[in-house]
Amino acid sequence: MVDFIASPLFNGLFTAMVVFLFTTGLTLIFGILRVLNFAHGGFFMIGAYVAFTLVRAVGAQTSVLGYIGVSIVAGIVTGLCGIVVERVIFRPLQKVDESYSLIATYALLLITEGAVKSIWGVSFHSVAPPDVMNGAVFAGNLVMPIYALVIIALGVLSYALLEWILQHTETGKLMKSVASDPWMAGMLGVNVPRFYTYLVVAGFFMAGVAGGLLLPNQTLSPNLASTFVIQAFGALIVGGMGNIRGTFLAAILLCVVDSFGSLYFPAVPGLLFYIAMTLALLFRPQGLIAGARI
Amino acid sequence: MTYDFTRRELVKTLGVFGAAAALGTLSRPSRAQGDPIRLGLIAPLSGSQEIIGRYQLAGATIAVNQINQAGGVLGRQIELVTRDDKAAPAAGVAAAKDLAGSGVNLMFGILSSGVALAVAPTLADDKSVLVISAASANELTHEQFTRNLFRTSDHAYARQRALSKLVLGDFPDVLKWTAILPQTAISASNWDSFVDGMSQYSAEAGKPAEITEALWCKFGATDYKNEIAQLMRSDCEGLYCGVYGGDAVTMFGQAAAYGLTKKFKVLVDPGSEFIIANAMGKNTPPGLWSGFHWYHGAYEGHKINDDLYAAYVKATNDPHPAGYVGETHASVLAYASAIQKAGGTETEQVIAALEDLEFDSCKGMRKIRKEDHQAICDLNFVQFGPDESDQGWKVTSHRIIKDEGVSEEPTPGTPIVLKYKKA
Numbered sequence: 033m034v035d036f037i038a039s040p041l042f043n044g045l046f047t048a049m050v051v052f053l054f055t056t057g058l059t060l061i062f063g064i065l066r067v068l069n070f071a072h073g074g075f076f077m078i079g080a081y082v083a084f085t086l087v088r089a090v091g092a093q094t095s096v097l098g099y100i101g102v103s104i105v106a107g108i109v110t111g112l113c114g115i116v117v118e119r120v121i122f123r124p125l126q127k128v129d130e131s132y133s134l135i136a137t138y139a140l141l142l143i144t145e146g147a148v149k150s151i152w153g154v155s156f157h158s159v160a161p162p163d164v165m166n167g168a169v170f171a172g173n174l175v176m177p178i179y180a181l182v183i184i185a186l187g188v189l190s191y192a193l194l195e196w197i198l199q200h201t202e203t204g205k206l207m208k209s210v211a212s213d214p215w216m217a218g219m220l221g222v223n224v225p226r227f228y229t230y231l232v233v234a235g236f237f238m239a240g241v242a243g244g245l246l247l248p249n250q251t252l253s254p255n256l257a258s259t260f261v262i263q264a265f266g267a268l269i270v271g272g273m274g275n276i277r278g279t280f281l282a283a284i285l286l287c288v289v290d291s292f293g294s295l296y297f298p299a300v301p302g303l304l305f306y307i308a309m310t311l312a313l314l315f316r317p318q319g320l321i322a323g324a325r326i
Numbered sequence: 327m328t329y330d331f332t333r334r335e336l337v338k339t340l341g342v343f344g345a346a347a348a349l350g351t352l353s354r355p356s357r358a359q360g361d362p363i364r365l366g367l368i369a370p371l372s373g374s375q376e377i378i379g380r381y382q383l384a385g386a387t388i389a390v391n392q393i394n395q396a397g398g399v400l401g402r403q404i405e406l407v408t409r410d411d412k413a414a415p416a417a418g419v420a421a422a423k424d425l426a427g428s429g430v431n432l433m434f435g436i437l438s439s440g441v442a443l444a445v446a447p448t449l450a451d452d453k454s455v456l457v458i459s460a461a462s463a464n465e466l467t468h469e470q471f472t473r474n475l476f477r478t479s480d481h482a483y484a485r486q487r488a489l490s491k492l493v494l495g496d497f498p499d500v501l502k503w504t505a506i507l508p509q510t511a512i513s514a515s516n517w518d519s520f521v522d523g524m525s526q527y528s529a530e531a532g533k534p535a536e537i538t539e540a541l542w543c544k545f546g547a548t549d550y551k552n553e554i555a556q557l558m559r560s561d562c563e564g565l566y567c568g569v570y571g572g573d574a575v576t577m578f579g580q581a582a583a584y585g586l587t588k589k590f591k592v593l594v595d596p597g598s599e600f601i602i603a604n605a606m607g608k609n610t611p612p613g614l615w616s617g618f619h620w621y622h623g624a625y626e627g628h629k630i631n632d633d634l635y636a637a638y639v640k641a642t643n644d645p646h647p648a649g650y651v652g653e654t655h656a657s658v659l660a661y662a663s664a665i666q667k668a669g670g671t672e673t674e675q676v677i678a679a680l681e682d683l684e685f686d687s688c689k690g691m692r693k694i695r696k697e698d699h700q701a702i703c704d705l706n707f708v709q710f711g712p713d714e715s716d717q718g719w720k721v722t723s724h725r726i727i728k729d730e731g732v733s734e735e736p737t738p739g740t741p742i743v744l745k746y747k748k749a
Contacts, residue, residue, distance in 0.1 A: 043551040
């Protein structure tokens with residue numbers, strides 16, 4: 033029971049929260065700006081490298097507060113990058129067809145990879161979780177690493193916070209109105225260009241924070257940018273193309289199914305992820321949560 | 327502290343290699359000495375395997391410089407011409423065709439077995455010779471054999487059987503083995519070869535090994551927790567970790583919380599070399615044995631080894647050259663010996679000279695078998711462990727296994743036969 037249900041369920045939930053944390057900034061930017069940001073992984077990677085540099089500077093991650101602090105600093109760095117990207121790339125893309133954003137942001141992804149190689153090189157690096165997160169909780173045969181429990185908690189908290197902001201605050205209502213009709217929002221006095229800048233900064237900040245938070249889970253290399261691309265775009269599409277709630281549910285659905293697949297069909301790892309995605313699109317082509325942006 | 331390809335010195339030194347590679351040629355000799363001998367290096371100089379390509383380029387460049395400084399071959403200097411295969415078969419074929427079209431008929435390098443298998447069938451038509459410096463697929467000297475292809479590095483069958491011989495010698499009572507493998511053809515080939523050796527040598531010792539079915543995972547997976555949980559339930563004592571390079575770092579990092587490295591008495595890795603230790607530092611799995619193309623520390627006192635190591639460290643400030651450095655270096659030395667022996671660089675002349683060639687290299691003498699063009703050479707292994715130094719890890723042991731009956735008999739044109747592995 034534990035080995036064949038609880039363990040893959042737990043591991044699937046962990047991966048789902050990893051994917052969700054990675055995808056939040058991507059979802060937010062696509063939901064409002066309709067820019068499919070292929071470079072999102074690049075800024076996630078830069079966040080991870082900034083966090084790695086900070087961790088190495090102090091020797092090792094020793095406390096949870098330090099771990100979160102380092103991640104926030106990484107987010108601030110990528111958020112600042114977001115200001116430049118919004119001005120130079122995203123703003124001109126507002127005036128052209130959405131398909132141009134694919135080419136422009138893919139080019140940006142290549143630039144981020146080149147920048148990482150120039151600054152940090154091509155070697156592999158690894159960072160362990162803070163000492164207090166290094167162990168595991170044992171429930172019978174079920175092993176739950178503390179780091180995984182923290183990531184699951186952070187994923188759920190992030191979702192709850194975003195939901196609260198979107199549904200219950202003035203900022204959230206403003207975001208929905210701009211996403212729904214930017215022209216009308218502008219007519220009613222919203223400074224839409226500035227709003228877009230804030231939004232891109234927020235999206236890039238989230239990418240950087242995710243890079244820092246997930247640093248102990250992945251190997252650092254210039255290939256990190258594309259590590260989560262398939263899962264992230266899968267969750268984004270199945271979730272309803274730019275809907276935070278949909279992305280959250282889709283990440284759980286796809287990753288839990290994939291986790292069971294890796295246990296029961298080990299000869300074809302990853303296959304169930306694609307089958308689940310295909311079925312979801314066949315039966316819910318509009319996405320799990322349709323009709324509403326973000 | 328860790329030494330890696332990330333620091334300023336490396337950017338400066340290998341940046342020089344890289345810039346020259348981008349222009350297509352390196353070590354351009356003086357024209358006053360007559361036409362240079364052009365050797366084409368095909369390596370992943372960009373993409374996910376760029377880090378390995380840089381090692382290959384460094385080894386080749388050092389060999390060419392050493393030969394040129396010693397007067398060249400047949401009174402001619404060597405010119406290195408580089409092409410990027412991106413570790414992708416299509417790009418590899420394009421690179422080989424481009425070299426052939428540019429009049430470079432003598433090629434070497436290639437990291438990926440997939441690339442080598444794609445390039446091999448094109449060689450005869452292009453009248454080119456390819457000396458493989460790393461790709462280890464058994465098929466290259468068996469069912470995909472072509473007389474235009476040679477391999478101066480070790481191959482999967484020899485290395486993995488030697489690894490099984492090593493662990494059985496050191497841990498004769500660890501007889502229950504399992505594996506975690508990415509879904510790639512070379513991983514399957516490596517594991518099959520390891521099991522073949524384990525079955526043979528354990529049976530010869532009178533204690534037959536028990537091999538449990540391997541766990542398969544996605545190549546480039548981001549999460550290994552399900553596989554780790556299954557390994558924790560295994561009653562095996564030996565773990566063959568076929569997950570390679572950066573993926574192995576991810577897996578061992580995620581496995582720490584489970585205590586995986588403490589559960590297994592012996593951990594082996596087919597060939598990540600310094601990658602895991604360099605990346606993990608103090609968290610390096612204790613006692614991990616890793617296969618090496620060439621480990622410089624095992625050949626101290628051998629002039630070619632010492633000169634190569636000194637030149638590499640001088641150029642890069644990195645005291646831990648990967649085995650790929652030694653393998654491209656050896657391939658250039660093989661060409662130099664063959665050209666000297668043949669008295670020219672024509673394809674047929676060089677093929678004839680490479681067959682049965684014996685030459686000295688950074689890891690001692692190698693002999694290229696005439697029948698299947700596979701070099702018989704030493705097999706190197708290194709054991710790692712964490713320590714309290716700034717680097718965070720140390721080499722706890724290293725071993726040379728001589729290829730005395732480790733490799734199979736040459737059977738070019740037919741698939742390799744695993745005589746001891748049960749189906």
